[in-house]
Amino acid sequence: MKKVEAIIRPSKIEDVKTSLVEAGIIGMTITDVRGFGRQKGQVETYRGTEFTVEFLSKVKVEVVVEDDKVDTVIAAITGASRTGEIGDGKIFVLPVENVVRIRTSESGTSAI
């Protein structure tokens, strides 16, 4: 099992969700996050005083899937969230040791 963590533009979350659901993914967790990479921050001006806002709003999407579905998930996310501009985000793939469904105590792939 793998966890796919994608940091994407907040404006793309609906597209990514739809795309993942269409690819057969039945659950996901999202979080509002802030950060920066190559895009760096943006400059905002209030009453003529400039503020550099380093940490920009992003959304983190987390999906846990069986190993053979990882490429499908990555394709679904990149397809839905890519604009081609700096700031599109990143995807991380991590190994997952176990998954437990709290309601039934099932574990392993059947709990995904």
Place this chain on the structure above:
Amino acid sequence: MVLLQEFHSLMSQIPWSRGGGSALATIDRFRAKTLAGVQNGELRRSGVFLLAAGAGLVPLMAGSAHAALAKTPTDGADTLLMLIGSAMVLLMTPGLAFFYGGFTRAKNVLNTMMMSFICMGLVGVLWVVIGYSLSFGTGFNSPFIGGLEFMWLNGVGGPLGDAPLADGFAISATSFALFQGMFAIITPALISGALVERINFKAWFWFVLLWSLFVYCPMCKMVWGGGFIGPFGSIGALDFAGGTVVHIASGVAALVSAAIVGPRNVWPDRTRPPHNVPFILLGSGLLWFGWFGFNGASYFAAKAAGFSFLTTTTSASAAMLAWCLIEWFKQGKPTAVGAASGAVAGLVGITPAAGFVSMGSSILIGALASVACFTAIQIKSAIKFDDSLDTFTIHGVGGTLGALLTGILAVKEYVPADYFPLSAKILEEGGNFGLFIAQLKAVVFSYLFVGIGTAIIIWIIGATIGLRVSSEDEERGMDIVSHGEEAYEPMTN
């Protein structure tokens, strides 16, 4: 705002109103006589007269020294204008709380808003107990401070509260006292903008109390209460609705107190953008609405108030437009914060002039107020002075500009000699330049008086209570430290 010179000049004509002891003792003597005579039908009438004398209504009953100011019965429409105006001016203080609250960090927003809100409690009581009396009484026979005869609004408006303010004024004395109280509430609240995110709330409480009594009330007396600065005093300056009393006073107090209290720990390198810009827009909208009462109702006459309502809103519109255009050209984008700031700058600028200048001039005043305040804010940022929310750079600078432009732009016909004798005389003899000099003197005098008064109060509080919270508390956030609560609970759901 028109002056209450009658009280002064006419009270002094009544022989028993000055001699023998303090004003309070005099009043008490009247009341004792009155009470003693109530049983006697013959004496009842004179009892009412004596009560009225204690209430400062002697001018109304004894006839006027100014033949031109005729005895007028209370007018319902005019009084209603004052009552609605009072409610509108009161709403400006919560409006200001939102305006200021939007600018601060989320961890300080409640404290910032409370600094304004507390004035509605503290000054609301203070004004009735003694503030009005110090501002509009005549007991001390001084051009700088009123008296004690109207404490607890004793007798103001006569037994039923419906007696007119004075000869030539068709508004009830009670509606005037209420209206003035709303001004007294918002003025110290304005100062808070310079001190937010660092000042100890207890220190702020005492500051508001002392500053209201020893700076605001004398300013009010000097400008509107027939005192030193106004058209019945020595300088003869005009101030329609508070350019000196409210805006220069709060602006200069902000400058001086911010200089003594010192900058926030995060200033200037770690400051953050406003935490809630919609609050700023909400607040400026409420201020604009309330300013119709502030300036508009200061005409004291419902039939003519359309004039000051118009100049007020026109100036605000022009100023908002000007500020947005400046930003558009200079930065490429007009900002929401800029639009809100511009509107407030225009409202401040027109305040001393609202009843004295033409519509065209009101547009000019608004536009120039934005240019002046915008420039002042850039200078403030360049010299790294922490007037945190720009109280001086908007209210001080806008108020000063408005006061000076009132001298240059006042129209003779709008300054009747009956109500503004010295100002009208200056305008007649020296023209607008003469009046400009009078306005300049008033500005300089106000700066010095308010500056020194504020410094003394701040030093006293600094030496006794202490002005600031600790650095750790400042870092932690003023809301939890000063009030034990937070605006936005992080685990709401």
